[in-house]
Amino acid sequence: MSTDLDTVIADAIAPSAAETDRTGAFPRAGLEALGKAGLLGLTSAVEVGGGGQGLRAAAEVVTALAAVCGSTAMITLMHYSATAALEAHGPEEVRRAIAEGRYLAMLAFSEAGSRSHFWAPVSTATDDGGEVRLDASKSFVTAAGEADGYVWSSRPLSRPGPMTLWLVPRDAAGLRVTGSFDGLGLRANASSPMAADGVRVPADAMLGTDGDGLDIALATVLPTFLVLNAACSVGVIEALTAKAGEHLSRTHLAHLGRRLADQPQARSAFARVRTRADQTRAFLDDTLTALETGREDATLRVLQVKAVAAEAAAAIGDDVMRLCGGSALRRDLGIERHFRDALAARVMAPTTEALEDFVGRVSLGLPLFDGPAS
CATH class of the missing domain: 1.20.140.10 (Butyryl-CoA Dehydrogenase, subunit A, domain 3)
Structure with missing residues (x-):
């Protein structure tokens, strides 16, 4: 792993790190290189084509990236975090896409209504004729508008509990980025607000059980x-x-x-x-x-x-x-x-x-x- 990681950093990340910070441009090329090297699928299960590695290996990747480009490191760690939920509860086709390095997954937990209290979402999920309607105002979503899918939190659909998790694809109708990110640091991680205005997902987009998010x-x-x-x-x-x-x-x-x-x-x-x-x-x-x-x-x-x-x-x-x-x-x-x-x-x-x-x-x-x- 270290040889592949060193090569990706030297060839695709380090040369543009300072310019990436200056412009705030999303580091797409570096992330694609990480995907092709198998590093975005590092923690995915072997049975879906992933690296089957644990948290220590992921920590080594993130540490090495952060020493060169903090934005790329932050996007990668958020991808690994979302992957953890999807490995446990996500659909096989998405898990395989992550393992193959062609799917970038992110978390969408923080909300304008509950701020940094991610455990208390105020966004809603409602039954809508066999589909589920999601309405939310998310405050900070890393790689907003750039990721392929988001592990999304809401209040439960019908059962008791503090929250439920969903997989929301980037092209869902009604899903939009509502602001830009011009930060002091981590300038290229596209940590922007997102809104779900009547976003409809199938019932099986639920990750795990309703209320157990x-x-x-x-x-x-x-x-x-x-x-x-x-x-x-x-x-x-x-x-x-x-x-x-x-x-x-x-x-x-x-x-x-x-x-x-x-x-x-x-x-x-x-x-x-x-x-x-x-x-x-x-x-x-x-x-x-x-x-x-x-x-x-x-x-x-x-x-x-x-x-x-x-x-x-x-x-x-x-x-x-x-x-x-x-x-x-x-x-x-x-x-x-x-x-x-x-x-x-x-x-x-x-x-x-x-x-x-x-x-x-x-x-x-x-x-x-x-x-x-x-």
């Missing part, structure tokens, strides 16, 4: 999303750390005849960056090990890992900007691009604050949710 999301989607979001932050951290090391090693203080790396204060500052980067990677690795071995604290680690990595990325980004001084503001060095990408994870649902509440609840033996989702 939150259970599906917690069992399949959320662990994948949280771990891979942390992997994305780790990749950005590694890029920032490498850039800082390069700057210290090559920048000379002519009046002293020494490099910045020869200055004890600069070395100490870099050591703190390097140490926190290693701590964050170690926490991600421990989380993956906890999941793979069925360790008792696996759920706790999953709830912690995105917040740990997101806050580390933001702090390291700030430290590297300070360490590299005015040079860090220059676009040609790439430091400021990775710094901007580093800021996204902490405010992406579930936010750091929401995850800290979840961690507190689990640690204190309380239910994960209050209200309708409990």
